[in-house]
Amino acid sequence: MKAPIVTDTTLRDGSHAVSHSFTPEYVGTVVSRLAEAKVPVIEVSHGSGLGASTIQQGFSTHSEWLLIEQAVANKKDSKIASLFVPGLGTRPEILKAAEYGVEVLRIAVHCTEADVSLQYFEQAKKSGLDTVGFLMMSHTQPAEVLAKQAKLMESYGADCVYVVDSAGALVPESVRERVARLKDSLSINVGFHAHNNLGLAIGNTVAALEAGADQIDGTLRGLGAGAGNAQTEVLVAVLKKMKIETGINLTVLMDTAEEIVAPIFKYPSVIDRDNLATGYAGVYNSFLLHVREAAEKFKLNPVAIIEELGRRHAVAGQEDWILDVALELQQKELAQKELVK
Ligand SMILES: CC[C@H](O)CC(=O)C(=O)O
Numbered sequence: 001m002k003a004p005i006v007t008d009t010t011l012r013d014g015s016h017a018v019s020h021s022f023t024p025e026y027v028g029t030v031v032s033r034l035a036e037a038k039v040p041v042i043e044v045s046h047g048s049g050l051g052a053s054t055i056q057q058g059f060s061t062h063s064e065w066l067l068i069e070q071a072v073a074n075k076k077d078s079k080i081a082s083l084f085v086p087g088l089g090t091r092p093e094i095l096k097a098a099e100y101g102v103e104v105l106r107i108a109v110h111c112t113e114a115d116v117s118l119q120y121f122e123q124a125k126k127s128g129l130d131t132v133g134f135l136m137m138s139h140t141q142p143a144e145v146l147a148k149q150a151k152l153m154e155s156y157g158a159d160c161v162y163v164v165d166s167a168g169a170l171v172p173e174s175v176r177e178r179v180a181r182l183k184d185s186l187s188i189n190v191g192f193h194a195h196n197n198l199g200l201a202i203g204n205t206v207a208a209l210e211a212g213a214d215q216i217d218g219t220l221r222g223l224g225a226g227a228g229n230a231q232t233e234v235l236v237a238v239l240k241k242m243k244i245e246t247g248i249n250l251t252v253l254m255d256t257a258e259e260i261v262a263p264i265f266k267y268p269s270v271i272d273r274d275n276l277a278t279g280y281a282g283v284y285n286s287f288l289l290h291v292r293e294a295a296e297k298f299k300l301n302p303v304a305i306i307e308e309l310g311r312r313h314a315v316a317g318q319e320d321w322i323l324d325v326a327l328e329l330q331q332k333e334l335a336q337k338e339l340v341k
């Protein structure tokens with residue numbers, strides 16, 4: 001098996017877990033350690049991508065341009081990537097990212113909406129960026145649908161398309177099937193991005209590699225939305241055990257995860273009830289903090305909100321549904337109490 005290209009997304013997916021509060025100084029430190037470890041690609045931006053610091057997605061405490069500036073200043077031989085969600089980000093952000101020294105743009109859409117990404121792939125290519133298509137919530141569609149969507153992205157200029165397990169809802173067999181189908185259909189790289197709701201982030205990433213994935217994602221200590229991601233340091237250790245040499249320094253990663261990333265966790269890094277419910281119901285991981293806030297406000301069990309969002313097939317960008325669902329559930333509960341009286 002050949003060595004995959006590893007992208008560390010602690011400073012992007014991890015941004016969800018710290019409510020988008022990374023400081024420029026923190027980004028500089030983490031990037032310099034990841035670069036010292038020779039991680040090839042390091043992703044930095046608001047958790048929901050460039051330009052996503054908004055009331056709906058959560059405001060960043062620091063401008064992402066200051067974060068990117070620090071990342072680029074400390075990147076050594078690594079490439080800096082940023083995520084971009086069409087609609088949250090716009091073309092000017094792509095131009096600005098290229099000016100600031102971002103080299104890889106990862107364009108994320110719901111996995112049936114590749115067509116909305118065309119103009120952004122075109123702009124990214126014009127700006128000289130490497131491009132990645134990110135098919136979010138890939139558990140919701142069968143392999144053949146994903147392959148068609150990926151093919152569209154390839155035709156728009158993607159250099160790689162990822163199967164993204166946004167809800168941590170896939171199991172190894174379903175990962176293998178999806179990645180293998182993309183590999184058969186495309187002549188560009190195929191990637192896999194895991195979340196750990198079912199305790200399978202590492203196992204699923206190994207399954208993706210067995211199916212031919214060329215690129216994989218991780219975060220230090222698993223810091224990421226909801227149940228978090230595949231831990232970059234664990235992935236590198238597992239790859240070494242599998243005799244796949246990535247050239248990444250495991251010791252530097254382990255120390256950085258322990259000394260610099262572990263202390264900033266806001267809640268314990270375990271698969272708790274709400275994370276498991278999210279994966280089991282197939283709900284987008286970055287909804288979780290908003291769900292918990294709504295549950296507290298409306299005095300509800302977060303699992304009830306998560307299950308209802310799952311029934312309604314909510315997708316990324318529909319964060320405003322969380323409050324609607326919470327309000328409806330509260331009204332139902334109150335109505336039932338009235339009946340019992
Ligand atoms: C739109 C941002 C989102 O967090 C992308 C991602 O990492 C995922 O869907 O898992």
Ligand SMILES: [Mn+2]
Nearest residue numbers: 013166193225
């Ligand atoms: Mn993610």
